[in-house]
Amino acid sequence: MLYQPKVDLQTMDWVGVEALMRWENPDRQRIGPDRFIPVAEDSGFIIELGQWAIREACLAAMRWYGEHEKWLTVAVNVSPIQVERSDFVEMVLDTVSQSKMPPRNLEIEITETQFMQHIAGFAPKLQALREHGITVSIDDFGTGYSCLGALQNLPIDCLKIDRCFVTNLDESLVGSEKNRGLFGSIVHLANAMELRTVAEGIETPQQLAIARKLGAEIGQGYYFAKPLEEAALSAAFMAGLDGGKRQQATCPS
Numbered sequence: 001m002l003y004q005p006k007v008d009l010q011t012m013d014w015v016g017v018e019a020l021m022r023w024e025n026p027d028r029q030r031i032g033p034d035r036f037i038p039v040a041e042d043s044g045f046i047i048e049l050g051q052w053a054i055r056e057a058c059l060a061a062m063r064w065y066g067e068h069e070k071w072l073t074v075a076v077n078v079s080p081i082q083v084e085r086s087d088f089v090e091m092v093l094d095t096v097s098q099s100k101m102p103p104r105n106l107e108i109e110i111t112e113t114q115f116m117q118h119i120a121g122f123a124p125k126l127q128a129l130r131e132h133g134i135t136v137s138i139d140d141f142g143t144g145y146s147c148l149g150a151l152q153n154l155p156i157d158c159l160k161i162d163r164c165f166v167t168n169l170d171e172s173l174v175g176s177e178k179n180r181g182l183f184g185s186i187v188h189l190a191n192a193m194e195l196r197t198v199a200e201g202i203e204t205p206q207q208l209a210i211a212r213k214l215g216a217e218i219g220q221g222y223y224f225a226k227p228l229e230e231a232a233l234s235a236a237f238m239a240g241l242d243g244g245k246r247q248q249a250t251c252p253s
């Protein structure tokens, strides 16, 4: 499991991580989730794998807390095959509880398209998790079928603005004014719905500066860090807490 930091765009503090799974072949080649998740979904193995992901992420958060006495929230991506199961809510709550991590440090990410396709079945389950303090984020927001009317009543806490909107923020791009307008509008929409915003896929200082200016609350992307092994993430987190060097280095205003 790898972990990629999420950064508060006002303070540049790390506020959480997203858990991103990798599969290692016997010959130690890494396979990305875009290839193995569909296979796991077809075979049903996703049920076991998905529970493992939640357990791993919670235990990692506990270890980081043990080392640094600061909580990083851990976000875990879930597949609709998992959420569909009648025991999904119970599985998540049991897994978190066994790890001893406070549930408010767990975030569940589900893509906009997958949520909207199963909204009637999924909404009560995600709401049940929220009642236990777990937060729910809509992943890849803006690329799927968005029924804006439904957004108001969804049991969610956060919109993760898809990377394509962030990539388009660069001023050199044709139509960048419109692109910035679009990004800003998504932030306004989220604010009006009292949802938090994460700008995904920030790669350049310019994208960071514009995303901040347009009011995005949290950022994630290669500019801050690539997905890292648990120990590397811990070391990088520690370096930031110690010297504040990262803060200075990554905070163009």
Ligand code: G
Binding pocket: 019, 020, 021, 032, 033, 034, 037, 050, 053, 076, 077, 078, 079, 139, 227
């Ligand atoms: O790092 P990236 O290539 O890691 O991830 C590609 C896609 O795979 C993303 O859409 C991400 O949501 C998904 N993904 C990564 N890890 C997991 C996981 O543990 N479970 C599920 N269901 N999807 C994952």
Ligand code: G
Binding pocket: 004, 020, 077, 109, 139, 140, 163, 200, 201, 202, 203, 220, 221, 222, 223, 227
């Ligand atoms: O769909 P989801 O948002 O869960 O997937 C996250 C995916 O985005 C992962 O594959 C992760 O490795 C990738 N990712 C994270 N940050 C960046 C970035 O800055 N640029 C690009 N191109 N991909 C990123």
Ligand code: MN
Binding pocket: 018, 077, 109, 139
């Ligand atoms: Mn995600």
